[in-house]
Amino acid sequence: MKILTLVRHAKSDWNNTKLSDKERVLNDRGLRDAPMMAKRVVKLGIRPSLIISSPAVRTWTTAKIFATEIGYPEEFLQREESLYLASLNDLLDAVMAQDKGFNDLMLVGHNPGLTEFANFLVPGICNNLPTAGVVSVQFDQEDWNLYGQPKTELLTFEYPKSGE
Helix, strand or coil: CEEEEEEECCCECCCCCCCCHHHCCECHHHHHHHHHHHHHHHHCCCCCCEEEECCCHHHHHHHHHHHHHHCCCHHHCEECHHHCCCCHHHHHHHHHCCCCCCCEEEEEECCCHHHHHHHHHCCCCCCCCCCCCEEEEEECCCCCCCCCCCCCEEEEEECHHHHC
16 A cells, blocks of 8 residues: 655745745745644644655745654655656656655645646546645555556545635
């Protein structure tokens, strides 16, 4: 059994126009929403054995917040360059590159790729994975080969306003 959790980075700050897209930081709402969403993930019992993040500041910060709340050692967080603004195929490749010994994987990344990936895993789940949104699925398979599009079971689809 494998569990795959997708996390879109929390809300980022667009005010500093001198920063490149990759350097944008989380805004106040993002800094509030990320720990709240991570706590929801903990309550659901989702405990990734591997967390991989895009190297962008907003995603890396979101990944670190999730790691802290989950009790995942920050030094084990992995940055994956190919996750920065990744397409569906980039995301599939990143997942399939993981060792089958990991049974619970969390990817922290960006739209539109994560929305497309969520809909690949659970057709019709959403038109837009909101910032700090989480989609988690499980599927009965020994490896991470998703090109056969395994039958998944939705564990959760949460986002900050879904709890209001």
